[in-house]
Amino acid sequence: xxxxxxxxxxxxxxxxxxxxxxxxxxxxxxxxxxxxxxxxxxxxxxxxxxxxxxxxxxxxxxxxxxxxxxxxxxxxxxxxxxxxxxxxxxxxxxxxxxxxxxxxxxxxxxxxxxxxxxxxxxxxxxxxxxxxxxxxxxxxxxxxxxxxxxxxxxxxxxxxxxxxxxxxxxxxxxxxxxxxxxxxxxxxxxxxxxxxxxxxxxxxxxxxxxxxxxxxxxxxxxxxxxxxxxxxxxxxxxxxxxxxxxxxxxxxxxxxxxxxxxxxxxxxxxxxxxxxxxxxxxxxxxxxxxxxxxxxxxxxxxxxxxxxxxxxxxxxxxxxxxxxxxxxxxxxxxxxxxxxxxxxxxxxxxxxxxxxxxxxxx
Amino acid sequence: xxxxxxxxxxxxxxxxxxxxxxxxxxxxxxxxxxxxxxxxxxxxxxxxxxxxxxxxxxxxxxxxxxxxxxxxxxxxxxxxxxxxxxxxxxxxxxxxxxxxxxxxxxxxxxxxxxxxxxxxxxxxxxxxxxxxxxxxxxxxxxxxxxxxxxxxxxxxxxxxxxxxxxxxxxxxxxxxxxxxxxxxxxxxxxxxxxxxxxxxxxxxxxxxxxxxxxxxxxxxxxxxxxxxxxxxxxxxxxxxxxxxxxxxxxxxxxxxxxxxxxxxxxxxxxxxxxxxxxxxxxxxxxxxxxxx
Numbered sequence: 001x002x003x004x005x006x007x008x009x010x011x012x013x014x015x016x017x018x019x020x021x022x023x024x025x026x027x028x029x030x031x032x033x034x035x036x037x038x039x040x041x042x043x044x045x046x047x048x049x050x051x052x053x054x055x056x057x058x059x060x061x062x063x064x065x066x067x068x069x070x071x072x073x074x075x076x077x078x079x080x081x082x083x084x085x086x087x088x089x090x091x092x093x094x095x096x097x098x099x100x101x102x103x104x105x106x107x108x109x110x111x112x113x114x115x116x117x118x119x120x121x122x123x124x125x126x127x128x129x130x131x132x133x134x135x136x137x138x139x140x141x142x143x144x145x146x147x148x149x150x151x152x153x154x155x156x157x158x159x160x161x162x163x164x165x166x167x168x169x170x171x172x173x174x175x176x177x178x179x180x181x182x183x184x185x186x187x188x189x190x191x192x193x194x195x196x197x198x199x200x201x202x203x204x205x206x207x208x209x210x211x212x213x214x215x216x217x218x219x220x221x222x223x224x225x226x227x228x229x230x231x232x233x234x235x236x237x238x239x240x241x242x243x244x245x246x247x248x249x250x251x252x253x254x255x256x257x258x259x260x261x262x263x264x265x266x267x268x269x270x271x272x273x274x275x276x277x278x279x280x281x282x283x284x285x286x287x288x289x290x291x292x293x294x295x296x297x298x299x300x301x302x303x304x305x306x307x308x309x310x311x312x313x314x315x316x317x318x319x320x321x322x323x324x325x326x327x328x329x330x331x332x333x334x335x336x337x338x339x340x341x342x343x344x345x346x347x348x349x350x351x352x353x354x355x356x357x358x359x360x361x362x
Numbered sequence: 363x364x365x366x367x368x369x370x371x372x373x374x375x376x377x378x379x380x381x382x383x384x385x386x387x388x389x390x391x392x393x394x395x396x397x398x399x400x401x402x403x404x405x406x407x408x409x410x411x412x413x414x415x416x417x418x419x420x421x422x423x424x425x426x427x428x429x430x431x432x433x434x435x436x437x438x439x440x441x442x443x444x445x446x447x448x449x450x451x452x453x454x455x456x457x458x459x460x461x462x463x464x465x466x467x468x469x470x471x472x473x474x475x476x477x478x479x480x481x482x483x484x485x486x487x488x489x490x491x492x493x494x495x496x497x498x499x500x501x502x503x504x505x506x507x508x509x510x511x512x513x514x515x516x517x518x519x520x521x522x523x524x525x526x527x528x529x530x531x532x533x534x535x536x537x538x539x540x541x542x543x544x545x546x547x548x549x550x551x552x553x554x555x556x557x558x559x560x561x562x563x564x565x566x567x568x569x570x571x572x573x574x575x576x577x578x579x580x581x582x583x584x585x586x587x588x589x590x591x592x593x594x595x596x597x598x599x600x601x602x603x604x605x606x607x608x609x610x611x612x613x614x615x616x617x618x619x620x621x622x623x624x625x626x627x628x629x630x631x632x633x634x635x636x637x638x639x640x641x642x643x644x645x646x647x648x649x650x651x652x653x654x
Contacts, residue, residue: 052548072551079552085545089567102554146553 009058033201042190259319280351401622424623458523466531474539514596538572574642
């Protein structure tokens with residue numbers, strides 16, 4: 001049985017539906033990510049689980065108990081807020097102690113546990129300071145510490161890295177993984193950043209308009225996105241999505257992309273000839289150079305180069321369609337903007353989606 | 363607060379020209395007050411001298427006159443009622459501003475945190491009570507007070523001043539609550555705090571500076587109020603502005619030295635309150651603007 005089960009949760013603000021039948025289940029000890037763009041319902045989902053939002057319908061079960069109508073206090077959960085939400089009028093030590101005091105923990109034990117958590121998060125030197133005198137990274141760690149000090153059974157994290165600079169984000173990602181491994185706590189992590197979801201999550205729920213689109217491990221999410229929405233959200237640079245049409249080819253289906261046709265290697269794909277489709281190909285799967293043994297060779301034009309240091313993102317023109325390709329930096333240096341090149345695409349790397357619904361085909 | 367601390371350096375950067383200009387403007391504003399304070403130390407002839415005297419031999423006679431009156435019939439000087447009037451002003455203004463602050467804070471929290479349909483209308487209605495000039499409502503209020511026996515009593519004038527201060531308190535304190543990060547309150551709830559604790563232990567401590575500023579502004583408004591006090595206080599509950607007006611006229615005309623001495627003394631309590639709360643006041647009036 002799942003540790004946390006969110007079933008058909010609906011939450012409306014006036015005429016706006018924030019959660020529209022949100023359902024998913026988290027196992028005990030899992031690092032579970034909710035991925036979606038802003039206003040997809042990530043924060044509302046976490047707040048609903050915490051009991052901070054009343055529900056129109058649906059239910060929330062946690063640790064074998066129905067929590068749908070339970071008060072916020074005493075759900076055994078803790079949350080790290082996007083704004084950190086430290087108590088500004090209290091010192092760091094008081095911030096840590098506050099949840100313990102409310103739980104009626106004794107003075108001596110409070111002191112010991114505050115010391116422990118400060119050490120775990122390396123903020124011992126800040127204990128007597130007020131939050132507004134701390135750096136962003138320190139504030140973040142204090143927020144984590146205050147959430148951990150009660151040893152909650154579930155930790156909710158609402159875009160906790162959004163307010164940090166790039167370097168700190170990277171360090172804190174590693175910090176979260178370390179804490180998860182050391183404490184073995186169930187963590188539910190909401191983020192708009194696919195990189196965070198893929199690097200940290202054991203499973204990822206991709207949401208859209210208050211509803212789950214796909215739940216998968218990061219690997220599967222990347223390899224078999226269920227529709228064009230997930231395909232566009234997961235992976236960077238985003239998957240190239242090209243308009244095309246199914247045609248009959250040699251012994252199987254062929255994809256007509258307008259500027260070229262690609263035979264699909266696998267025999268019967270269930271594709272109907274004549275059907276309009278969207279063809280997806282990841283920038284990493286477009287290979288520079290002609291290699292007929294590996295797939296279909298296409299003529300392309302180098303439009304723009306974006307050197308990123310280790311790799312270069314190349315903006316290609318394939319006929320009148322645009323696509324991005326990623327090559328190693330030393331290769332990218334040799335490409336001249338405006339020149340023609342040859343690229344190879346392996347048909348097995350193609351993702352085919354329905355042109356209108358965006359759903360994966362085959 | 364760090365930014366406020368760094369401000370003197372910025373003023374220094376503005377240069378002497380700007381500093382001199384602002385000093386002159388400040389002097390123009392402060393001059394009447396300065397003139398009153400000077401007059402308080404002048405003899406009757408110095409006070410009325412033409413052209414006005416800037417240099418004179420100071421005297422404390424006017425201050426003595428506030429508390430002791432020469433009497434034609436009695437041998438010794440008689441004590442005046444001014445100590446009582448000063449007490450009345452402090453007691454009445456202090457109590458009513460404090461009450462208005464408590465009621466206003468509770469109402470402001472409700473308006474800020476529990477939005478109901480029509481809240482904006484209620485807020486506006488509260489404000490409309492301050493739109494009528496006192497002179498328009500004074501007669502019905504006077505009649506009501508006489509009917510209920512409130513006229514002339516402490517509770518009558520305190521009740522009125524409390525009502526007079528509530529709109530201002532509600533609006534100002536609501537703006538302070540609106541500035542707070544509601545996630546802090548949610549964090550407290552998840553940490554086990556009930557609604558009472560969220561209010562007392564989380565919200566109130568964060569707006570203390572704002573409450574202090576609201577208190578001072580309310581004090582200044584109430585302290586100087588004249589027309590309601592004139593009609594609704596009695597012999598025992600008279601406030602200083604009313605008593606001051608009553609010293610004018612009579613057989614010796616207007617005693618400017620005496621008036622100036624009363625005004626000077628009258629300035630002291632409000633000056634002290636403002637001075638004590640000045641740091642809070644600065645944070646209160648700049649709430650939201652210097653927050654990062």
